[in-house]
Amino acid sequence: MNNNRVEEIKKEDKKAFKSFIIVMIISAMGGAIIGGASIYLQKHIGDELSDFLLNILMTITPYxxxxxxxxxxxxxVIVYNSSRKKLKLWNQSDEQDEIIDNIEVKLSYVLLFASVNLIIGFFFFGAGMGLLSEDSYAKVISFFIGFVVCILSTILIQNKVVNLEKEINPFLNGSVYDFKFSKKWIDSCDEAIKLNIYKSSFKAHKSVTNTCLILWIICVIGYDFFDFGIMPLVMVTIIWLVQTVSYCRESIKCSKNNL
Structure with missing residues (x-):
């Protein structure tokens, strides 16, 4: 490495370091304020706030x-039917490629809604386990029916969307009901789709890292404020470690394959 490049690197670090110090000072001040506020709130409204939020959660969980x-x-269903109608009108001419792009964007949103619904469904399933000790059988039945409907609807929606995508792109393969669906799907994707997947994966990695940091802060504050205990902090740390180690291992593996 020549001396000019070394100097460029030093200048870049020096310029970025000033902003880094400012952000660290602001973060420390913000942490001190939040910490002090959490202690004050814990003394005055800690128990009442916890009970209030828990009551709301238990009220809506069964339904x-x-x-x-x-x-x-x-x-x-509305978006899927609309997309299928547009697909029938598509004559595969270059002038109408935007129709297919529009369809695929809408289908992506459908998958997003279904995935979010599944995650929230698992959350309410865990939150609602306390209902099993109640005498209200109507709530318990509604709770279990809701979870089953959540699972089945998500699988069926994903299957419909994936099959429609395979009609649009005949080179794509894989069935939602196949346990190796993800591998078969990615293997059948062309380079453009794979690049989109890789970019999305890196963005997801960064988002999870930032989210874990925020959750870590919440767990530390909630240790006393909400009486969280140590387990939430342990779970956040495990998630943080798994996604970081997995990313780094896969990066090392890819580097070795390129040698």
């Missing part, structure tokens, strides 16, 4: 998954 799944299914 949340069922209602949300029905809404997501209705929206998905």
């Amino acid at each position: 949340a998954s069922l209602v949300l799944s029905i809404l997501v299914t209705i929206v998905s």
Whole structure:
């Protein structure tokens, strides 16, 4: 490495270091303010706030998954039927490529809604386990029906969207019901789709890293404020470690394959 390049690197670090120091000072001040505020709130409204949020959660939990799944299914059916009608009108001419792009964007949103619904469904399933000790059988039945509907609706929606994508792109392969679907799907993708997947994966990696940092802060504050205990902090740390180690291992593996 020549001396000019070394000097360029030093100048770049020096310029970035000033902004880094400013951000660290602001973060430290913000942390001190938040820490002090959390201690004050814990003394005055800690127990009341915890009970209030818990009561709201337990009130909506028996019906949340069922209602949300029905809404997501209705929206998905409307978008899917509209996309299929547009596909029939597509004559595969270059002038109408934007129609296919529009269809695929809408289908991506459908998959997003279905995936979010599934995650929220798992959340309410865990939150609603306390209902099993209640005498209200109606709530318990609604709770379990909602979770089943959430699972089934997500699988069916994903299957419909994937099959429509395979009609649009005949080179794509894989069935949602196949446990090796992800591998077969990626293997069948062309370079443009793979590049999009890789960019999205890196963005997801960065988002999860930032989210884990925020959750770590919340867990530290909530240790006393909400009586979280140590387990939430342990779970966040495990998720943080898994995604970081997985990313680094895969990066090392790819580097070795290129040698």
